[in-house]
Amino acid sequence: MTGPKHSCGVVGMSAAHDVVNHIHKALNIIQHRGQESAGIAAYRNGVITTVKNSGLVNVALTKESMAGLSGESGIGHVRYSQLVTKGVVNAQPISLETTHGSIAIAHNGDITNFEELKKKYLAQGWSFSTDSDSEILALLFSKNMSQTDDPIRALRMMMSEVDGAYSLTVMVNERVFGVRDPYGFRPLCLGELEEGYILVSESAALDSMKGTFIRDIMPGEIIEIMPDRFKSYPLSTNHPKAHCMFEWVYFARPDSIIDGKEVYDVRKRVGMILARESPANADIVMPVPDSGRAHALGFSIGSGLQYEEGFMKNRFVERTFILPDQKQRERAVSMKMNPIRSTVKDRRVVIVDDSIVRGTTLKKLVKILRDAGAKEVHVRVGCPPVIAPCYYGVDMRTRDQFIANSYSVSEIRDIIGADSLAYISIDGLVEAIDFPENDLCLACVNSKYPTNIPGEKHRFQSTLRTDFAQ
Numbered sequence: 001m002t003g004p005k006h007s008c009g010v011v012g013m014s015a016a017h018d019v020v021n022h023i024h025k026a027l028n029i030i031q032h033r034g035q036e037s038a039g040i041a042a043y044r045n046g047v048i049t050t051v052k053n054s055g056l057v058n059v060a061l062t063k064e065s066m067a068g069l070s071g072e073s074g075i076g077h078v079r080y081s082q083l084v085t086k087g088v089v090n091a092q093p094i095s096l097e098t099t100h101g102s103i104a105i106a107h108n109g110d111i112t113n114f115e116e117l118k119k120k121y122l123a124q125g126w127s128f129s130t131d132s133d134s135e136i137l138a139l140l141f142s143k144n145m146s147q148t149d150d151p152i153r154a155l156r157m158m159m160s161e162v163d164g165a166y167s168l169t170v171m172v173n174e175r176v177f178g179v180r181d182p183y184g185f186r187p188l189c190l191g192e193l194e195e196g197y198i199l200v201s202e203s204a205a206l207d208s209m210k211g212t213f214i215r216d217i218m219p220g221e222i223i224e225i226m227p228d229r230f231k232s233y234p235l236s237t238n239h240p241k242a243h244c245m246f247e248w249v250y251f252a253r254p255d256s257i258i259d260g261k262e263v264y265d266v267r268k269r270v271g272m273i274l275a276r277e278s279p280a281n282a283d284i285v286m287p288v289p290d291s292g293r294a295h296a297l298g299f300s301i302g303s304g305l306q307y308e309e310g311f312m313k314n315r316f317v318e319r320t321f322i323l324p325d326q327k328q329r330e331r332a333v334s335m336k337m338n339p340i341r342s343t344v345k346d347r348r349v350v351i352v353d354d355s356i357v358r359g360t361t362l363k364k365l366v367k368i369l370r371d372a373g374a375k376e377v378h379v380r381v382g383c384p385p386v387i388a389p390c391y392y393g394v395d396m397r398t399r400d401q402f403i404a405n406s407y408s409v410s411e412i413r414d415i416i417g418a419d420s421l422a423y424i425s426i427d428g429l430v431e432a433i434d435f436p437e438n439d440l441c442l443a444c445v446n447s448k449y450p451t452n453i454p455g456e457k458h459r460f461q462s463t464l465r466t467d468f469a470q
């Protein structure tokens, strides 16, 4: 509700039978990662056919629009646009016909040196048909294929030119590859279905498809999947890692496992640590549904306060983030969230949310609780104050959109009308994720960027380019 918008999700599959329905199903399960467009590319009889449209998976990819789409190899994509103009022109997968065959790419993340590369290749006479940074990946890969005719070398050469975040599924004719950038910003995992092997952004898709989770793709690894086996091409050198902390805090489904850590567990630990760091003198604890639920449960366990559901969510009200103005968004919050009066009336309530970006929704929720008779409202937040933009695929672009940049914690408490407000500390968050701090990206909460971003502080020199030179 109050967090940033999601990034994207990717799928890839190779099987002895048609994969299109499986990819469609997997895209539905990772729909939360992007609701603006969806697409599938499938290979059959020497041709990659791509169907992509605006809208949710079931709107963009209908029986009619997918008529004739079939193949034993395929990739898929759900998208929320970040930098670029919205619309089907930027929907993915991106597919190209080249002299060495058909190519398709689906990308989750942001290429941080896209503008630099675009300028360089425009000067060499290249043309771009979209304004998506993902197109540069397809064009570079295609160029490298024409030089090497070897997908692994071509992908490595592409990786040596691009910086930033990319979890990819790639198809070269019938061959399907998964690629994760060397920092491991965005998730990508490998699973096995009865019919073949699958690559997908989140492991929750495998459970729902009765598949078996095999493992996460390692940062910097390229993996090729075939109907009966897979082959790994790991990165041969040590490279700094920077897993996005927001995947655990907010983006990913709670039932996914990312880099060995179950998202639900991490969120529960966040709540427990919040209760230890910032206890509240209250009667009950309740979540902002749905994303704050595991955090609130953890707070309840950590504090001993009774867990209650204090809001009933109407799932059929239009999603608030797609509404064009603030007033409409606030109205939609009231329609969407109804208080359970008997839970909150005359009680001191702790409400737990996953994160605060602008604070406007939370302000509305605090008012709804007060109007329903809550005696006190204490707000606890499962992410440290967001103060810096994300350049790695999350829609948090400008500093002025973050309330924590303009106001202190006590000022924000007053703005949202709470009796108290506390965020988890950065140390507490790292403890909850249970990774070494240096293996995480925390840039939007500590302003230290894992890669070189002009005008921003970076925490270590990128070794990307030299590592990959071949």
Ligand code: SF4
Pocket: 185, 243, 244, 245, 246, 247, 389, 390, 391, 392, 393, 394, 441, 442, 443, 444, 445
């Ligand atoms: S800046 Fe924040 S949202 Fe972006 S990758 Fe890093 S931790 Fe994730």
